[in-house]
Amino acid sequence: MPKDQGIGASTKRREDVRFLTGTGNYTDDINLHGQLYVHFLRSDVAHGKINSVDTSAASAMDGVVRIFTGADFEGIGGLPCGWQVTDRHGEPMKEPAHPVLAQGKVRHVGDPIAAVVAESVQAARDAAEAIEVDIEELPAAVDMKEAVKDGAPLVHDDIGTNLCYDWGFVEENKAATDEAFANAAHVTTLELKNNRLVANPMEPRVAVGDYNRANDESTLYTTSQNPHVIRLLMGAFVLGIPEHKLRVVAPDVGGGFGTKIFHYAEEAFCTFAARQLARPVKWTSTRSEAFMSDAHGRDHVTKIELALDADNNFTALRTETYANMGAYLSTFAPSVPTWLHGTLMAGNYKTPLIYVNVKAVFTNTVPVDAYRGAGRPEATFQIERVIDKAARELNVDPIALRRQNFITEFPYATPVAVEYDTGDYNATMNTLEEIADLSGFAARRAESEKRGMLRGLGVNCYIEACGIAPSNLVGQLGARAGLYESATVRVNATGGITVMTGSHSHGQGHETAFPQVISEMIGIPEEMVEIKHGDTANTPMGMGTYGSRSLAVGGSAMVRAAEKVINKAKKIAAHLLEAAEADIELKDGTFSVAGTDKSVAWGDVTLAAYVPHNYPLEDIEPGLEETAFYDPSNFTYPSGAYCCEVEVDPDTGKVTIESFAAADDFGNIVNPMIVSGQVHGGIAQGIGQALLENCAYDENGQLLSASYMDYAMPRASDVPFYQVDHSNGTPCTHNPLGVKGCGEAGAIGTPPAVINAIVDALRSGGHDHVYHIDMPASPSRVWAAMQK
Amino acid sequence: MKMSDSREIAASPEVVWAAILNPEVLKECVPGCTEMSGTPEEGFEATVVQKVGPVKATFKGQVNVSDMNPPNSVTLSGEGKGGAAGFAKGGAVVNLAPSATGTTLTYEVEANVGGKLAQLGSRIIDGFAKRMADQFFTRLQEAIEGPADADAAEAADANSDGKKKGWFKRLVS
Numbered sequence: 005m006p007k008d009q010g011i012g013a014s015t016k017r018r019e020d021v022r023f024l025t026g027t028g029n030y031t032d033d034i035n036l037h038g039q040l041y042v043h044f045l046r047s048d049v050a051h052g053k054i055n056s057v058d059t060s061a062a063s064a065m066d067g068v069v070r071i072f073t074g075a076d077f078e079g080i081g082g083l084p085c086g087w088q089v090t091d092r093h094g095e096p097m098k099e100p101a102h103p104v105l106a107q108g109k110v111r112h113v114g115d116p117i118a119a120v121v122a123e124s125v126q127a128a129r130d131a132a133e134a135i136e137v138d139i140e141e142l143p144a145a146v147d148m149k150e151a152v153k154d155g156a157p158l159v160h161d162d163i164g165t166n167l168c169y170d171w172g173f174v175e176e177n178k179a180a181t182d183e184a185f186a187n188a189a190h191v192t193t194l195e196l197k198n199n200r201l202v203a204n205p206m207e208p209r210v211a212v213g214d215y216n217r218a219n220d221e222s223t224l225y226t227t228s229q230n231p232h233v234i235r236l237l238m239g240a241f242v243l244g245i246p247e248h249k250l251r252v253v254a255p256d257v258g259g260g261f262g263t264k265i266f267h268y269a270e271e272a273f274c275t276f277a278a279r280q281l282a283r284p285v286k287w288t289s290t291r292s293e294a295f296m297s298d299a300h301g302r303d304h305v306t307k308i309e310l311a312l313d314a315d316n317n318f319t320a321l322r323t324e325t326y327a328n329m330g331a332y333l334s335t336f337a338p339s340v341p342t343w344l345h346g347t348l349m350a351g352n353y354k355t356p357l358i359y360v361n362v363k364a365v366f367t368n369t370v371p372v373d374a375y376r377g378a379g380r381p382e383a384t385f386q387i388e389r390v391i392d393k394a395a396r397e398l399n400v401d402p403i404a405l406r407r408q409n410f411i412t413e414f415p416y417a418t419p420v421a422v423e424y425d426t427g428d429y430n431a432t433m434n435t436l437e438e439i440a441d442l443s444g445f446a447a448r449r450a451e452s453e454k455r456g457m458l459r460g461l462g463v464n465c466y467i468e469a470c471g472i473a474p475s476n477l478v479g480q481l482g483a484r485a486g487l488y489e490s491a492t493v494r495v496n497a498t499g500g501i502t503v504m505t506g507s508h509s510h511g512q513g514h515e516t517a518f519p520q521v522i523s524e525m526i527g528i529p530e531e532m533v534e535i536k537h538g539d540t541a542n543t544p545m546g547m548g549t550y551g552s553r554s555l556a557v558g559g560s561a562m563v564r565a566a567e568k569v570i571n572k573a574k575k576i577a578a579h580l581l582e583a584a585e586a587d588i589e590l591k592d593g594t595f596s597v598a599g600t601d602k603s604v605a606w607g608d609v610t611l612a613a614y615v616p617h618n619y620p621l622e623d624i625e626p627g628l629e630e631t632a633f634y635d636p637s638n639f640t641y642p643s644g645a646y647c648c649e650v651e652v653d654p655d656t657g658k659v660t661i662e663s664f665a666a667a668d669d670f671g672n673i674v675n676p677m678i679v680s681g682q683v684h685g686g687i688a689q690g691i692g693q694a695l696l697e698n699c700a701y702d703e704n705g706q707l708l709s710a711s712y713m714d715y716a717m718p719r720a721s722d723v724p725f726y727q728v729d730h731s732n733g734t735p736c737t738h739n740p741l742g743v744k745g746c747g748e749a750g751a752i753g754t755p756p757a758v759i760n761a762i763v764d765a766l767r768s769g770g771h772d773h774v775y776h777i778d779m780p781a782s783p784s785r786v787w788a789a790m791q792k
Numbered sequence: 793m794k795m796s797d798s799r800e801i802a803a804s805p806e807v808v809w810a811a812i813l814n815p816e817v818l819k820e821c822v823p824g825c826t827e828m829s830g831t832p833e834e835g836f837e838a839t840v841v842q843k844v845g846p847v848k849a850t851f852k853g854q855v856n857v858s859d860m861n862p863p864n865s866v867t868l869s870g871e872g873k874g875g876a877a878g879f880a881k882g883g884a885v886v887n888l889a890p891s892a893t894g895t896t897l898t899y900e901v902e903a904n905v906g907g908k909l910a911q912l913g914s915r916i917i918d919g920f921a922k923r924m925a926d927q928f929f930t931r932l933q934e935a936i937e938g939p940a941d942a943d944a945a946e947a948a949d950a951n952s953d954g955k956k957k958g959w960f961k962r963l964v965s
Binding site: 048132133292295700704707708709710711713714 | 845846875876878879904905906907908910911912914915
């Protein structure tokens with residue numbers, strides 16, 4: 005019988021009650037006394053010199069309190085970048101200034117020029133229209149390969165190039181890799197694009213800045229995945245407010261997908277303006293604004309080559325990627341195409357030699373940063389697409405070619421600097437073949453063909469590195485932050501527990517899953533445990549939620565803190581039971597003396613800790629509250645095998661997903677229902693990328709897809725019911741829970757499965773020239789591919 | 793975006809030339825134009841109210857006239873700013889050649905949009921621009937020639953509150 009409490013139980017998400025009944029507390033629900041509203045006047049050209057900004061007429065309009073421009077931020081720090089990449093020649097990346105409001109030039113459509121603070125949103129918007137801006141439009145750098153050529157328009161004149169860095173990894177392997185290609189029996193080459201995406205969380209970004217003159221304290225309420233990181237970045241680098249005078253609160257957050265990791269200009273502006281005006285200042289993004297101010301994702305152009313020997317063993321892999329940075333470096337942008345991408349290029353395969361070259365390019369577009377998967381979807385798409393093409397060129401079964409090259413012994417040190425601790429790729433592939441009913445595919449294809457439809461099957465694997473990350477390692481790689489996590493376990497006198505985690509939940513279900521772990525450890529009902537997060541005033545310094553790290557790193561910190569609590573409680577219990585501490589056992593919420601019937605309940609021990617009348621005060625302090633910081637010793641390596649079946653209408657090119665199966669290895673599972681939900685959402689986003697979503701710019705740098713009319717988000721009718729399995733867990737060897745992380749897997753593993761399936765379908769229809777279709781595989785692209 | 797087309801107009805190139813550089817004619821012919829002033833030499837100031845898909849805005853802008861080669865060819869270029877709606881800018885090269893029926897007018901238009909117009913309207917902007925150009929030259933033709941059907945012209949003369957069809961040609965002939 006399935007468990008109904010603790011680790012392994014599919015406990016229903018307690019937070020959903022408030023989300024589904026309209027009683028959540030999102031940032032936009034926060035309204036403070038005397039609050040003002042800000043509207044940002046944004047550039048409608050991609051690149052231009054600001055000749056003048058005349059705010060005089062606008063300033064005189066009703067309700068306008070003050071209009072800020074770039075000049076108000078002279079001498080104030082710009083938005084910092086949190087990761088420095090060193091290029092293949094040992095030089096640091098180019099790191100341009102990123103002012104809060106544009107100074108001298110605008111560099112992308114949406115770049116904020118002025119900020120109108122007014123008594124109402126309407127007054128602020130009206131006044132923004134009355135600001136007279138004289139901008140001399142300049143030619144824009146849009147296409148990455150054009151942007152790095154001599155004579156291209158420069159996004160940042162002072163750095164003299166649009167090339168942020170030219171990264172080689174592993175540079176020492178380059179010569180040997182090239183030699184392996186020279187000696188290869190077969191080389192498969194594929195050029196592909198990883199389309200630019202916009203994350204589109206359901207809740208747009210919001211910021212409310214507040215300032216208390218009485219104690220000189222600033223508070224920022226913001227839609228963030230990591231409030232402590234924002235406090236540190238904004239306080240130390242932008243506004244110069246020490247952390248003890250700055251509180252950052254990220255209350256209920258309606259989805260992040262990476263785009264709410266970063267520190268944004270609007271956050272700094274609202275905090276700054278609130279101090280200047282001594283009144284709260286609120287900004288709520290519109291959906292149109294989100295398209296041109298939220299960091300975008302992906303946008304890589306890649307050439308990948310795979311070398312094989314005469315027995316079809318992979319002998320080497322080589323890539324050249326252009327990665328779009330956009331106009332400025334967003335907080336973690338440089339790390340995405342490098343350390344979150346290059347280190348994953350081994351995939352699930354024992355390719356001995358790998359060389360990855362990444363050229364990061366500035367363009368006059370919105371900054372690009374991490375989006376669900378961040379670098380790993382790009383790596384997986386390349387590897388799994390080139391393997392698929394190789395299988396077709398060599399006329400071998402794509403699954404057999406993968407199995408032949410699987411890594412099967414662990415731990416395994418890849419040639420790209422990471423060590424996989426555990427995994428069983430054949431096991432997940434076996435499960436996939438079963439749940440996707442691969443043996444029945446031929447019959448399903450025949451049935452589709454009877455109806456005049458082309459049916460295709462696509463299979464691929466993925467591996468990701470998550471649970472980021474060992475601080476000493478990422479420090480060597482250029483991170484300007486540690487990546488530990490923290491938790492405080494506060495046991496209350498009557499036995500209930502409040503856990504304050506530095507992790508942040510914006511859809512992941514921490515409030516349900518974390519209590520399951522505590523419940524398991526102590527043997528008390530989950531309902532006795534409450535999770536607090538998102539407020540720097542009452543949680544220990546934490547690094548937040550991204551990179552599928554909450555349970556693996558934040559959960560581990562909570563386990564460590566809970567262990568400390570249990571150890572202390574055992575001391576108290578030993579005192580109460582007049583027994584040796586070593587003989588005390590904790591089970592089902594009761595402390596007992598081993599081998600006797602003497603016991604004391606959890607609640608009696610916790611009460612004694614706070615009412616220490618009969619208490620070993622000479623040995624231990626009263627109270628029962630412990631904090632732990634956990635720094636992982638390695639990444640975790642979830643992996644899996646995915647299968648997609650499509651039908652393609654040969655007359656229109658329209659693709660329909662007929663079925664989708666995912667077999668994942670997430671290590672140990674705390675809440676199977678939540679894990680399945682995470683996989684479902686990830687697959688939907690992966691299908692969105694593969695079939696529908698595309699952020700498009702024209703040659704002048706105008707953003708063309710900035711509403712849901714033109715940016716096609718996946719809808720319920722675009723996705724099938726999924727077959728999801730996570731029974732093949734090989735526990736992570738280095739965190740106390742043995743968990744690996746599941747948040748990004750679906751978005752990583754799905755796109756190649758969809759494209760592999762479409763290529764398979766077209767080839768089954770006699771279109772043997774088709775080896776690849778760029779994402780999104782829209783009907784027009786699929787139809788065009790069939791016409792060649 | 794680029795487009796080109798041609799029209800036959802039953803009037804001499806000199807009449808057509810005068811018409812397309814007359815602010816009164818331009819105001820009548822530019823769809824949505826509420827104000828038009830200026831001269832060919834100093835350029836025209838225009839205000840146009842238009843709706844492109846979901847974006848409705850008042851565009852204010854300057855139209856400059858260059859490369860004047862009367863009555864054969866002229867280049868019009870300009871930019872209209874629509875505030876929060878974004879901007880539109882572009883140019884048209886207009887050629888006039890004598891033909892059996894009067895004048896063959898050919899035009900090549902290049903137009904760009906930016907800001908919200910591009911973000912929300914890119915998918916419909918080509919069709920919109922073609923429609924605007926069609927309407928402009930149809931109105932120009934009507935202003936110069938009057939409607940093809942003489943009865944309809946009389947009816948229009950009797951009922952119309954606005955300018956009568958063929959009014960410009962009658963003005964100059």
